[in-house]
Amino acid sequence: MTTTTEATRLAGAVGVAHTRVEGLDKVTGAARYAAEHHFTELAHGWMVLSTVARGRITAIDSAPVEAMPGVLAVLHHENAPHLAEASGFFGPDPTVQVLQNDRVPHVGWPVALVVAETPEQAREAAESLVVHYEQEPHDTVFRAGHPDTYTPGDDEDDSVEISKGDMEAELAASAVVVDEWYTTPEEHHNAMEPHGAIARWEDGRLEVIDTTQGAFATAQDLAALLSLDPSSVRVVSEHVGGGFGSKGLVRPHSVLAAMAATVVHRPVRVVMTRRQVFSLVGHRPATAQRMRLGAHADGRLRALDHQASSYTSRVMEYVESSAAISRVLYGADAHHTVNRVVPLDVPTPRWMRAPGEAPGSFAVESAMDELAERCGVDPVALRIRNEPAVGPVSGLPFSSRSTVACFEEGARRFGWAERDPRPAVRREGRWLLGTGVAAATYTAGVVPSTASVTAEAGGDFTVRITAADIGTGARTALVQIAADALEVPVDRIRMRIADSDFGQAMLAGGSTGTRSWAHAIVAAVAELRAVLVPGMEIPADGITVRGNSLDAVRGLAKLERHSFGAQFAEAAVDIATGEVRVRRMLGMFAAGRVVNPLTARSQLVGGMVWGLSMALHEEAHRDAASGGLVGGDLAGYHIAANADVPLIEADWVDEVDPHDPTGIKGLGEIGIVGAAAAVANAVWHATGVRHRQLPIRPDRVLAAAAERG
Amino acid sequence: MALATSSTITLHVNGERRTLPVDHRTTLLDALRDHLELTGSKKGCDHGQCGACTVLIDGRRAVSCLQFAVAAEGREVTTIEGVADGDTLHPVQQAFIDLDGYQCGYCTPGQICSAIAVIEEHAAGWPSAATEDVRPEAGAPPLDADEIRERMSGNLCRCGAYVSIVQAVARAAEAAQGESAQDKSAQGGDLAGAEAGTAVTA
Structure with missing residues (x-):
């Protein structure tokens, strides 16, 4: 039995790189799934x-x-x-x-x-x-304009379709207009x-x-x-x-x-x-998205129309909210976004990494690149020029928004200034080379959660929370967060997660996990502080308190809360085979407080690998006659392998979000957002041919080149 | 006469002799996981497409899901549970921890077994599809990033940890080269600096 002591204020654990606490178990095969x-x-x-x-x-x-x-x-x-x-x-x-x-x-x-x-x-x-x-x-074939397409939701649901301004008038008055369709396939x-x-x-x-x-x-x-x-x-x-x-x-x-x-x-x-x-287990449905952008001659947007459609199953309705990203990225005098669906006799699509934002960013960020091309404005400058001061649709202030810093720092590191804006002018042997850029954003959400903290007789602290570590590094990050909340070194924290008996907590998803769990742990530690008195004896079975972040989360101001980023990619296109190789990628992000730089970087880079894979490889083939997948396995459905992936760098700009006590925004999703568009834009810059259909397969590259002559 | 559908076999796994009855349809992977409780070898596809089940058989890497257990009799099988030297991790294991060469950890045992074999295959002078000069007299190519990427491409990682996997394999390979007193200069390429290597142990 020991007594508590006045904790010494230590340099924080949050923000310092820590290897994973379960790392030894993972590399020795001891970790049991x-x-x-x-x-x-x-x-x-x-x-x-x-x-x-x-x-x-x-x-x-x-x-x-x-x-x-x-x-x-x-x-x-x-x-x-x-x-x-x-x-x-x-x-x-x-x-x-x-x-x-x-x-x-x-x-x-x-x-x-x-x-x-x-x-x-x-x-x-x-x-x-x-x-x-x-x-x-049966009918399993998705296509734009399918007669069964409908706009989901009811009159009370204002999230499906949002409209402001006179779209047709603004488009008619625009000096430059982009009106194109973009499609993404079924992905698993x-x-x-x-x-x-x-x-x-x-x-x-x-x-x-x-x-x-x-x-x-x-x-x-x-x-x-x-x-x-x-x-x-x-x-x-x-x-x-x-x-x-x-x-x-x-x-x-x-x-x-x-x-x-x-x-x-x-x-x-x-x-x-x-x-x-x-x-x-769900999958990402195919999407068809019509983008209409109207702009002044200098690229400032007057009209933004993002009409997304995807399919759902006949079992339950799932809506891929591809157009939602346009409500965050850019403002315009006329602004219209809608997500429509068509029910088919297919398995039910569900959330897949950055649901909505991943396919939606391909459409809007490809269209912005086309606008830059037609206006003769640098793609980075175009985005900075269209940076909104407040939520483009909501009118709410941003809790923090560091998009410009991401573009400027990213452009500096990537060497963007040396880029010749003309397409199809860099050649190296049989390879055409190009670079592309795209914006990224993902919502920073938080859900009330509970946790318990036990002050152990031996001086350690045990935290119990129904969090999950699906590879994110959550277990390690929560150790760091708990250590700072308790003002003790990390080696005095025992983290117990992923057991429903620990009580309600947000699941690991939507980039909400770490922030939601951090709020709960902070609440539990506050409860413990109210109970513990310096010098008091800790009984053999410790002192356990529970915390609930409900009040703290409800007390947060209603703001536009998002992570932001800038994606850069360099692509090489083989003119003989149509193969596209990504040579390098750089992602600069602004995601609030970064708890563990080591695992955060891994997550961001992993998301960018998903973006590369989405741009070039991933595509499920559904046979119209049988309604089933052709090659529905890891041989028939190619995900990026090691040889597909170059050196990818991810980093972040310092960002303090004063409107959340934890300062955390989450970064599980944002790495994929915009990454496929950056690759596609680089392919355009390399070849002069715009690919609006993913993935950018060799046959499509060759066919497009032949068509262009 | 009905043919027997099961046998009692003896497998040599991680230096131990293990005798077990198996259904003839049991794969080596299932024998390891379900019968010997060596669950470090993972089942990601059961079709030899993902590499998560990679083990070393007689020192060479193999996907254990595509072998029947009965066919592994008399072979020396090394799984992830057997690559460390007691409490001392294999350099590849240590590099994966230090450089964060993993996320969810499910492909990791297969990646590590593959990496151990890659370093040995390279040291033995085996070329790969990324090797520029494959003439025997050209000798082993530098184990640069492209060589590692090509040689590690039988092991899928859906978390997308490839960048740090390449760095971890490079670091372990350099350590192995140092041990063999072949004090070659750094392999260069984009491996230098291993920017994720700012880790400290938690």
């Missing part, structure tokens, strides 16, 4: 997915499969446990209402789960299961760890080890679906092998594992195959 825990009597579930795009199940020949070696159960819509049509943590989620009826809404919908003693037995049995369907005509997250969960009943509680970005929300949703008391479900996700949005919500594998554990009275593991991941 969801599917890697062992239990006696562990049974194995294997999903059977629909092979038709629309229709109903007429029969499932389960008897022969039930007789196969090791098979314990075949769950399907006629025998599976009932799921409540529960309202999910983020609203109703019909995508997890699996095995509840005979409807088939898309290729890859779960129609059965085979449970067996071993994974080999489960897999063979699942592949042997014959399912009969009554097929109906492909976190390296496929979705997997182990569910088991223990002492009357459902215990689930899951790979999730939000253990608390997942536990709440499982309890609601299975009509259980929320306190009788626990979800943990200590290590998560990447998420990018695909693990943001409860997914079918966890629901099926819980169902099966209930039926077979044993621990059950359900892991998706890579191909199954392609249809069950």
Whole structure:
């Protein structure tokens, strides 16, 4: 038993580079991910997915499969446990209402789960299961102007379509007009760890080890679906092998594992195959975006019209808000933004890294480059010239906005001043070279969360919070934040995360995690300070207090709160093969207080790699006849490999945001925003040909060059 | 007569002999993960497309998801759990920590096993698709960034940690070269300065 002492004020831990606290576990293989825990009597579930795009199940020949070696159960819509049509943590989620009826809404919908003693037995049995369907005509082809396109939302929802000024009059009066369509394809997250969960009943509680970005929300949703008391479900996700949005919500594998554990009275593991991941965890829908920009001769915008459309599924409505970014980046006398959708017989798209901003930035930042070209204004100068003083649509002040600093410092480091603005003039052997630039922004959000802090008898402090470290470095960053809040060295902090029993906290997503969790930890530390008196004895089991950031978050002023950045890229285009190689990228960002420069840089660079990959490689091919993906795996869907990625540098300008006590803005998403546009703009500068359709494949480069003659 | 569908086999893993019954369909990866509780080798695709399951078999890198466990009998298998020397990390492991050559950590064991083999393959004079002069008499090319990128491209990383992975492999390779007393000058290229290397240990 020890006594507390007056803490000595130390130099802050926040802002200093720290290697990851779980680094040793990750490089030695000791870190265990969801599917890697062992239990006696562990049974194995294997999903059977629909092979038709629309229709109903007429029969499932389960008897022969039930007789196969090791098979314990075949769950399907006629025998599976009932799921409540529960309202999910983020609203109703019909995508997890699996095995509840005979409807088939898309290729890859779960129609059965085979449970067996071993994974080999489960897999063979699942592949042997014959399912009969009554097929109906399907439509899986997205295109601009699809007749079923509609504008979602209702009269009370003003986020879908926002309009001000007289668009047609401003366009007519503009000296320069850009009116072009930009398209992006269906894209998939492909976190390296496929979705997997182990569910088991223990002492009357459902215990689930899951790979999730939000253990608390997942536990709440499982309890609601299975009509259980929320306190009788626990979800943990200590290590998560990447998420990018695909693990943001409860997914079918966890629901099926819980169902099966209930039926077979044993621990059950359900892991998706890579191909199954392609249809069950969400993806980014294809988009078609019309951009209309009208400007004065010097490039100042008079009109900005961003009309985005994408698809959703027939299971639930998801809207990719591609046009939203234009409400933050630029002002114009006439300003119109809308996000429309068309429902198709496809898997439900969901959040994927920088949902909305990633495809939206490709459209608006490509269009701005075209405007710069037509006005004869430098692309960096054009953006600085159009820098708004307040929120372009809201009229609210910015909490902080350092876009100009990002462009100026980025341009200096990238050597932008030496750039010849003319396209297709730099050549090196068979390579045409060019450079491009684009703006980046992402919302800085915060959600009320809870945390507990325990003053331990030995002098350490234990922090418990249902945060998740999906590779972001959150665990390490929270140690630094807690150390500073408690005014102790980092080695006196024990950080426990990713356990729903720790209480409500925001999930790791939308660049809100670290800021939301920091608020909760600060609140808990304040509670602890109110309890602890210098010199008091700490009992053997410590003193634990809980904190809730609800009041602090509600007390924040309503402002435009965003991170900003400037993306620079140099591309080389092979005139013989059409191959595009990115030679270097630089991202300068302004993201408020940076907690851990080491992991922050990794996250930003990682986002930029996503942007490169989006620009040049990623594209899922959906076959119109079958409605399914062609090559839905890591061979058919190429993500950037090591040889695709040059030296990419990310850095940030110092930015103090006085309007948030933590000063944190979040930086998980912003690295991808604008990156694909910067690459596409560099390809234009290299070749003189504008690519408005992603990815910029070699065949498209060659076809465009041939067309141009 | 029905053929047997399982066997009891002995695997040599990380210097130990492990005897286990396996279904003949069990891959080496599943035998390691599910039977021997060596879960450091990861399953990212199960199709040999991502490299997360990379292990060393008789000192050479291989994707363990594309081998049956029964076919690995008599081979020396080294997994991520076996690359350190007791409590002393392999230089590649240490470099991954120091230079943040990872994020979520799921591809990391495969990256590290691959990197260990890359350094040895390079030292043995093996060329790659990035090698300018592949004549045997030309000798080993400098292990510069492009060589590392090419040789490490069988290991996907969706977090996009490639830049620091390349720096980590370069640092470990330089350490290995220093050990072999081949005091060559720095490899140059864009590896110099390893700008992420300002790390301190938490």
